Amino acid sequence: MRTVPEELRTEYENAGWWRRETLGDVLVRGLAAAPGAEFRVHSEVRPWSGSCAEVERTARRLAAGLRARGVGPGDAIAFQLPNWMEAAATFWASALLGAVVVPIVHFYGRKELTHILGTVRPAVFVTAESFGRMRFEPDVSAEVPIVGVVGADFDRLLATEPMAGTLSADPAGPALIAFTSGTTSAPKGVVHSHQTLSCEARQLAEQNELDRSAQLTATPVGHFIGMIGAFLLPVLHGKPIHLLDVWEPGRALALMRSDGLSVGGGPPYFVTSLLDHPDFGPDCLDHMRYVGLGGSAVPVAVTRRLTDLGLTAFRAYGSTEHPSITASRYTAPEHERLATDGRPMPGVEIRLAEDGEILSRGPDLCLGYTDDALTDRVFDADGWYRTGDIGVLRDDGCLTVTDRKADVIIRGGENVSALEVEELLAELPEVAEAVVVAVPDARLGEAVGAVLRLRPGHVLPSLAVVRERFAEAGIARQKWPERLFEVEDYPRTASGKVRKHLVRERIATSI
Known part of the structure; x- marks a missing residue:
């Protein structure tokens, strides 16, 4: 495990972030x-x-x-x-x-x-x-x-x-x-x-202090944030605990109606699968008033969709290593809540490396890994954690995560942000969710592949239609999708995050 600098330890203890309990x-x-x-x-x-x-x-x-x-x-x-x-x-x-x-x-x-x-x-x-x-x-x-x-x-x-x-x-x-x-x-x-x-x-x-309603937890408790959210946060609030052991949007909607339970957010997939379910109706909105999104990339198309339904959406950014790096409060201005990942949480510091990688440190940052060599690579002596994410830090202190370093597509020597392309695809009316990965290309080395999960009742748009819409948006041609794939769903982690390396593997063997 890493050694926490003594000055940080003293700061965290004096501020009450670290307690003797x-x-x-x-x-x-x-x-x-x-x-x-x-x-x-x-x-x-x-x-x-x-x-x-x-x-x-x-x-x-x-x-x-x-x-x-x-x-x-x-x-x-x-x-x-x-x-x-x-x-x-x-x-x-x-x-x-x-x-x-x-x-x-x-x-x-x-x-x-x-x-x-x-x-x-x-x-x-x-x-x-x-x-x-x-x-x-x-x-x-x-x-x-x-x-x-x-x-x-x-x-x-x-x-x-x-x-x-x-x-x-x-x-x-x-x-x-x-x-x-x-x-x-x-x-x-x-x-x-x-x-x-x-x-x-x-x-x-x-x-989450504003929303004291009874929450339904469906994210797996075998994932530590699911465990904390299910078995510790309700205890701190004195709230009931309701668990669902299989994520079935129809069952969740039924429990919202029958038991008055709320779904307060999580990875976008859990929220959009409720909105897209045929049993979803206006009465369900009363049980989703405040929707905090995080755990995976949050397209602006999703936050705007929630806002258009009259819901208060806000975003957060973190990881297993550093769970709460930034977040927007539900009271923050709309442009901050919908289009950025918010401001640093209390006690958390962030800065950007020369290549745009986000570095963070704070009182909720982990002690390191079970692998000492990995700990040495990822943390420095001053307590900074290399997140592996690329971001933009605005003058007002708001952070926007723009990509994973590993998700940059190198197309003919030009870097293409997978996240940027995903954001644009998510705005298409046919698209429920978009995943963009590099696909092998004999001429360019890598090309932009778009793997789409469609909304009910829609069909996969043609490549020509997608490119026409990208052109209308004024997007550089090297960022246009060059291959389209349709899936019913993606391989996912416990938190609902798409396992992109498996998507890449499946795409590579299908072409």
Whole structure:
């Protein structure tokens, strides 16, 4: 892990961004304030209904059972579960024990799971017997000392009596290892401390302070932001917890109507799939008043579409390594909320390198990676993190992410921003979502390929029509799409982000 410069540590502590408390302390305080808050899992295979106090008791029984087996502060507890009650119990038990939680998205397969367990070598692994295509394969976790399988023997890990209080841990020490979504290669293990995660939770809680309605969480809790959003933010607000274990827009719309639940945003895909569903109606807008978008590229066409529906849309920018770099408040001017990624969050600093790469540092920045060599490459001695993103910083302090360094298409020696082309394609009436990647070209080396997901009832426009619209917009010819592809959907990460390297691979083998 990296060494945080002493002057930054002192600054963060003096400002109250870093506190002498663990995730367990934060959790216990929040649960004590609203023990009767509702906790429901909306699932066809494992529904559950009760209170947060009941889930806390299960978590404390799990903590007591694991403590009796020798698990304590600093030990790693991994879980690969859908959005079920047992996922909350496992996360909360880890926090109570002062352990290091390792969430794993439930649709990761044997290869990713083997890599993660081999990297972390957890003391405990909690998983599901089966869910969708997921199946428990005992040999993958054969080296893990303690394994619990929900649907089989999970209850054997629970002690009869719950553990009282929390175990002491170093607030500056590791609390979570979050594996990145693997958009380019094998997942990377990102290490966060109790202090960085608690700071992030408070940042998000303050960002969403206006909307206190009951939220429906459908993003996988195996992704750490999904986990924090489902199992920590509602606790800080004293709000009920509602989970959906399969993202089905029709089911989400039905729950909005029947239970008065809200969908507060996330990656654009989750929002646009609601708007494009045939069951969507004007009455649903009451449950989507404030829509915060982030986690992947946010086209202006999407924020304007939401605004035209009377909703308040705003954008945020961050990553697994640095979760909340910039954001716009819901009260910000419209041009800032819709067309930029906002201003630096409290305590966060940003600057641009000579090539436009965004560098950031702040109190919610991770401690580094499980791979020391990668940590040395990505962080410098002054605490700056190389994001790998390209951006433009306006005079008023607003940042706009314009591309990933890896997403620049080099067409005949000219650099083409994939994000810029995606923004233009998203404005076409036929297009629900656009992904632009480099496709091999014998003459130019790389050409611009557009992979489109269409709105219901529309057909793929011809290349001539697309180029005509780009010409009307005054876009340089080298940026015009040269290949068009249609897909029903893209391969995605747990957070809904398109896995572009897989799109590239599929395109490369189809031409």
